[in-house]
Amino acid sequence: MGAVDSGRLRPSHTFPAHVLAEIHRAADEGVYEIRGFGTKRPLPGFDDLVFLGASMSRYPLEGYRERCDTGVTLGTRFASKPVHLKIPITIAGMSFGALGANAKEAIGRACTAMGTSSTTGDGGMTEEERQSSETLVYQVLPSRYGMNPDDLRRSDAIEIVVGQGAKPGGGGVLLGQKITERVARMRDLPEGIDQRSACRHPDWTGPDDLAIKIQELREITGWEKPIYVKIGASRPTYDAALAVKAGADVIVLDGMQGGTAATQDVFIENVGIPTLPALRQAVEALQALDVHREVQLIVSGGIRSGADVAKALALGADAVSIGSAAMVALGCNKAVHVEDYQAIGTEPGYCHHCHTGRCPVGVTTQDPELEARLRPEQGARWLRNYLTAMVLELQTIARANGKSHVLNLEPEDLAALTVEAAAMAGIPLAGTDWIPGRG
Amino acid sequence: MNTVDLAATGVRELNRRLRHASDDPSALSWLVTNPKGAHAIAAGLTRPVRIQIDGHVGYYCAGMNQAAAVTIDGHCGTGVAENIMSGLVRVRGNASQSAGASGHGGLLVIEGNAGPRCGISMKGVDIVVGGKAGHMSGFMAQSGNLVVCGDAGHDLGDSVYEAVIYVGGSPASLGADCVEKDMTPKHRSRLRGLLSRAGIEIDPERFRRFGSARKLYHFHVDHADAY
Ligand SMILES: Cc1cc2nc3c(=O)[nH]c(=O)nc-3n(C[C@H](O)[C@H](O)[C@H](O)COP(=O)(O)O)c2cc1C
Ligand code: SF4
Numbered sequence: 001m002g003a004v005d006s007g008r009l010r011p012s013h014t015f016p017a018h019v020l021a022e023i024h025r026a027a028d029e030g031v032y033e034i035r036g037f038g039t040k041r042p043l044p045g046f047d048d049l050v051f052l053g054a055s056m057s058r059y060p061l062e063g064y065r066e067r068c069d070t071g072v073t074l075g076t077r078f079a080s081k082p083v084h085l086k087i088p089i090t091i092a093g094m095s096f097g098a099l100g101a102n103a104k105e106a107i108g109r110a111c112t113a114m115g116t117s118s119t120t121g122d123g124g125m126t127e128e129e130r131q132s133s134e135t136l137v138y139q140v141l142p143s144r145y146g147m148n149p150d151d152l153r154r155s156d157a158i159e160i161v162v163g164q165g166a167k168p169g170g171g172g173v174l175l176g177q178k179i180t181e182r183v184a185r186m187r188d189l190p191e192g193i194d195q196r197s198a199c200r201h202p203d204w205t206g207p208d209d210l211a212i213k214i215q216e217l218r219e220i221t222g223w224e225k226p227i228y229v230k231i232g233a234s235r236p237t238y239d240a241a242l243a244v245k246a247g248a249d250v251i252v253l254d255g256m257q258g259g260t261a262a263t264q265d266v267f268i269e270n271v272g273i274p275t276l277p278a279l280r281q282a283v284e285a286l287q288a289l290d291v292h293r294e295v296q297l298i299v300s301g302g303i304r305s306g307a308d309v310a311k312a313l314a315l316g317a318d319a320v321s322i323g324s325a326a327m328v329a330l331g332c333n334k335a336v337h338v339e340d341y342q343a344i345g346t347e348p349g350y351c352h353h354c355h356t357g358r359c360p361v362g363v364t365t366q367d368p369e370l371e372a373r374l375r376p377e378q379g380a381r382w383l384r385n386y387l388t389a390m391v392l393e394l395q396t397i398a399r400a401n402g403k404s405h406v407l408n409l410e411p412e413d414l415a416a417l418t419v420e421a422a423a424m425a426g427i428p429l430a431g432t433d434w435i436p437g438r439g
Numbered sequence: 440m441n442t443v444d445l446a447a448t449g450v451r452e453l454n455r456r457l458r459h460a461s462d463d464p465s466a467l468s469w470l471v472t473n474p475k476g477a478h479a480i481a482a483g484l485t486r487p488v489r490i491q492i493d494g495h496v497g498y499y500c501a502g503m504n505q506a507a508a509v510t511i512d513g514h515c516g517t518g519v520a521e522n523i524m525s526g527l528v529r530v531r532g533n534a535s536q537s538a539g540a541s542g543h544g545g546l547l548v549i550e551g552n553a554g555p556r557c558g559i560s561m562k563g564v565d566i567v568v569g570g571k572a573g574h575m576s577g578f579m580a581q582s583g584n585l586v587v588c589g590d591a592g593h594d595l596g597d598s599v600y601e602a603v604i605y606v607g608g609s610p611a612s613l614g615a616d617c618v619e620k621d622m623t624p625k626h627r628s629r630l631r632g633l634l635s636r637a638g639i640e641i642d643p644e645r646f647r648r649f650g651s652a653r654k655l656y657h658f659h660v661d662h663a664d665a666y
Contacts, residue, residue, distance in 0.1 A: 031658055144540075147522050147543070148543070149522070187581075188563060190656070194658050196598075202537055202540035202556065202560040202578075203559075204498075212478045212499065212517075213498075216482050216483075216498070216499040219451065219454050219483055219502075220479075220502065222455070222458070223451070
């Protein structure tokens with residue numbers, strides 16, 4: 001037998017290598033794939049938009065010399081103690097259990113240094129994160145793991161989680177290998193079991209009930225705390241309007257690119273809509289009710305840079321939230337401890353193995369040895385540097401568009417590079433005044 | 440005894456007063472009249488006050504209760520004593536759905552019937568229902584005890600974890616992974632204790648015990664039809 005002519009090896013477009021491998025895996029195991037991280041398929045996103053910059057008709061501001069403010073206030077509608085942030089970039093809810101305690105602490109410290117908020121997650125509030133975070137948002141999730149009125153009162157804002165972009169309509173999953181003694185105790189679960197948390201709240205369904213739930217939470221916390229409602233991007237036009245009707249102070253909208261610690265791959269890749277169209281639809285819903293800026297909008301799902309933040313704000317968000325990118329700043333997918341990536345069947349740059357609990361860089365693990373690889377001080381420094389760089393990028397873009405506050409960025413500052421992005425974001429295709437679907 | 444007439448004073452003012460009730464013995468006992476189905480009455484209490492509510496209440500009465508003893512002399516809406524941490528909540532009438540949802544501790548007594556999903560997601564609370572309980576009661580119940588003196592509806596204890604369910608009548612059907620277990624002398628004596636704390640007189644010998652088969656604790660291809 002001679003050597004095979006490589007030119008004759010034509011891969012199937014319908015069955016590329018990763019599809020073949022998945023079918024082989026499913027045939028072996030008989031169960032769907034569960035994994036971490038966010039979508040891997042290409043989707044229309046912020047990269048498909050550009051800023052126009054200043055010109056004859058718009059004056060730019062001088063970098064470094066002329067101020068470009070970044071502060072935002074969230075929860076001005078009904079709460080007596082709104083949250084004031086120095087930067088419009090917050091850290092999204094990531095559970096203790098999914099993340100290790102060191103990662104949680106690093107996030108809290110970095111947020112405190114930057115004057116922004118961090119968020120608890122499905123699993124309750126840890127003492128470390130309350131101590132390290134000046135502004136902490138407490139999630140009320142369907143599972144109600146660790147739900148505690150004392151923690152509710154010592155939070156700075158409350159986030160009722162209806163859904164997540166990675167799995168709108170799905171509940172949490174934490175595989176047995178991550179349910180250590182401490183995690184089990186916080187969640188009232190037996191150690192080591194595969195935990196499937198609920199996808200609906202145990203005591204309310206629908207917007208009318210949600211209004212009463214919000215009233216109860218306000219009664220319990222003396223009407224002080226801003227109440228956020230977090231929705232996965234599925235029908236943002238209706239969901240944003242219903243959240244407003246239910247009495248939310250803030251809406252958190254998480255697009256399909258949003259990260260997760262463990263979800264069925266089929267869910268991550270096939271349910272929900274991307275952040276770009278979801279954001280436009282939510283902003284339009286708020287505008288139609290005349291509450292845009294009165295009910296603040298936080299957007300997440302695939303935000304990686306100051307440019308992404310600037311585009312989200314220009315489309316009408318009041319702030320953004322990041323999960324995956326914060327993990328990456330803490331070392332996720334970094335090319336260190338390569339043999340440990342290989343041990344869990346992956347390589348740096350491809351890892352989505354948070355569900356295994358064997359995170360090679362100590363971010364999403366409860367294993368003491370692995371966790372020790374992420375020192376909270378070091379992690380806090382990385383995340384702080386990354387957030388600082390993002391803010392500088394954001395200000396650079398805002399100044400170039402003549403804005404003295406980043407919230408002054410507007411849709412008119414943008415152009416779309418693809419027909420899809422133009423249609424989804426409602427932004428004219430570059431070089432035209434054409435927005436598909438609008439004549 | 441302090442009396443608050445909800446026809447004249449709103450829930451917000453009532454809850455504010457209850458939260459700030461001082462250690463003065465005269466501030467420890469309250470009567471609430473004219474509740475008329477209002478929501479979140481006596482939610483979020485943190486002190487060992489005694490409250491009697493004369494009439495029917497809406498959603499989330501005594502929600503997240505800590506230490507207080509709340510008696511509802513009427514029926515109640517969804518989620519009575521939801522996420523209760525400690526103390527005692529007693530409903531003299533019937534309770535709507537999701538009574539005691541995700542309760543972490545304390546005791547909830549429903550002298551009448553409970554609606555669907557009673558004790559859903561419970562995490563340590565003890566719940567005693569004098570009458571019947573609706574479908575899906577004890578759904579995903581994690582820990583604590585659910586006692587139903589009458590019959591239980593369909594899918595009792597679906598996906599139950601380590602909570603223990605006692606039924607004096609019979610369940611219409613059991614949910615996924617819920618099975619009948621032996622009523623050992625230890626369980627019989629625990630049940631007797633629960634009934635006596637609840638002040639409900641019924642013969643413990645009538646009861647059967649249900650709990651988790653623990654087959655859904657790990658994903659397994661051969662249990663796929665239960666997922
Ligand atoms: C490790 C990890 C754990 C998460 N845990 C939660 C959670 O407990 N509750 C929740 O609402 N969202 C959770 N999320 C989703 C984030 O809150 C957020 O919606 C998402 O990460 C934003 O998208 P991005 O990852 O593209 O920035 C988690 C995400 C990750 C990556
Ligand atoms: S490196 Fe760690 S945090 Fe990043 S994807 Fe892999 S397991 Fe998850």
